[in-house]
Amino acid sequence: MLMAMIMFVGRVQELKILHREYDRSRPSLCEVLGRRRVGKSTLLLKSVEGRQHIYYQASKLTDLDNQILFKQVIKAELGFDPILDSLNDWDGILSYLQHVAENKQPGLTVILDEFPYLCESQPGLPSILQRAWDRIQAKASPINLVLCGSKISFMEELLAERNPLRGRQTVELDVAPLTYRDAACCFPDWSPIEQLYAYGVFGGMPYYLSLCDPSASLSTNIREVILDRGAALHDEPNLLLQGELTSVSRYASILRAIADGCTEWGDILGRVRDLKDGSQLAPYIKKLEGLRLVQIPRSLDADERQRQHRYYLDDPFLFFWYRFVLPNRSALESGHAQVVYERVIEPFLDDYMGGIFERVCQEYMRWYGQELLEVPAQEVGRIWTGDFDIDVAGKLLDGAAFYGECKWWKNPVGENVLDRLIETSAKTVYGRGKGSTTRHYIIFTRQGFTPALQARAAANPQIHLVTPEKLLGKG
Helix, strand or coil: CCHHHHCCCCCHHHHHHHHHHHCCCCCEEEEEECCCCCCHHHHHHHHCCCCCEEEEECCCCCHHHHHHHHHHHHHHHHCCCHHHHHCCCHHHHHHHHHHHHHHCCCCEEEEEECHHHHHHHCCCHHHHHHHHHHHHHHHCCCEEEEEEECCHHHHHHHCCCCCCCCCCCCEEEECCCCCHHHHHCCCCCCCHHHHHHHHHHHCCCHHHHHCCCCCCCHHHHHHHHHHCCCCCCCCHHHHHHHHHCCCCHHHHHHHHHHHCCCCCHHHHHHHCCCCCCHHHHHHHHHHHHHCCCEECCECCCCCCCCCCECCEECCHHHHHHHHHHHHHHHHHHCCCHHHHHHHHHHHHHHHHHHHHHHHHHHHHHHHHCHHHHCCCEEEEEEEECCCCEEEEEEEECCCCEEEEEEECCCCCECHHHHHHHHHHHCCCCCCCCCCCCCEEEEEEECCCECHHHHHHHHHCCCEEEECHHHHCCCC
16 A cells, blocks of 8 residues: 555656756756645655755754754764854854865755745745855855745745845756656556546645555545545645635635636636625635646637636646535535445546546647657647637647547547537637648547547548547557
């Protein structure tokens, strides 16, 4: 059990970025940010395997206590040194580490995890660090400093124009959740369809995935990890909001409205009735977007002046929780997890997965579309108007356009779906520009295709059929 905790999954690009930065001849100042539970600490520890490093995870303690604990970590890694014990401020500790890198451990990497906690107890730390970094740069000291934090707004503000560290970072890494394909690796013995269900419920957060038992069924994992009283993720969304915000009720109401299908601005405003107008809603939406909880795509064929936006939850787990867990909290708190699963989750899981499947197919074209069309995508999104929707659309680097339809059906998909996609795509201006001579049509399905549609695709290189196996790189 807890396989994902002992098996490092994905993060190939992130590791490549960090390793390249550590290996540079100049000193490095890296900022690493991302949502709580996204696996930043695990990534950083993986990145320094086999390298001399000091990793310190700060706590919500006094400044003095954090300094004492940090020095204990330094001594554990580098050995006892009476000089270090005599230091009683951050400037002295940072100077000591610079000296060690210059004389004993060139290439030393120092990671300050949960850096915002250090700044809460010592607000002047960014200025102290700025002075230390300027000294390091002046002497080209062979040291790598890594600042990491889960408070996204704080970490972004750290590099804002008026702050001391502005412009001094040598790399900024925003750690995103795992892709659906990497998340599927946590369930190696499950079928491709089951792996997509798992992503639809638990999303791509490594911590959430690590709580699952791949030897058990999906229903068992849902009950034991989410639904049961005391389960690890039973109240996770509330804890997530409380960790970032001082007042969570309106934010939670907005997330619930979006999960219930309110994807338009007016629909959200109508649900959150204590807000009088859109100007009051806007700051909440902006904050949720900044926290990576809400995504706000615009229709690909919208004019720059048009406000054709929709609002979606940027995390499948949040979508699942607000859709199925929150409305049934009373029954769950009364110990009826099994009944809730059987009566209000399982019968509607396929309907829920329809939206998740569209997200997966868009992600496939964004990250893995070259496997299908030989050329990577330059943009991926969706198209909608008052008359029609196209689930997946985009352009390749060679200028070709593609349009896709996603069907999470239990039966094979036939030619009628392809015909409708071709007819609908002819109505949009997207993909008709100069250089867009080729148009690809892609049908994504859960359960396969009729023989007639397969024969048609075999005869036309611009028609592509994608199954769960292909989505997961297995077909």
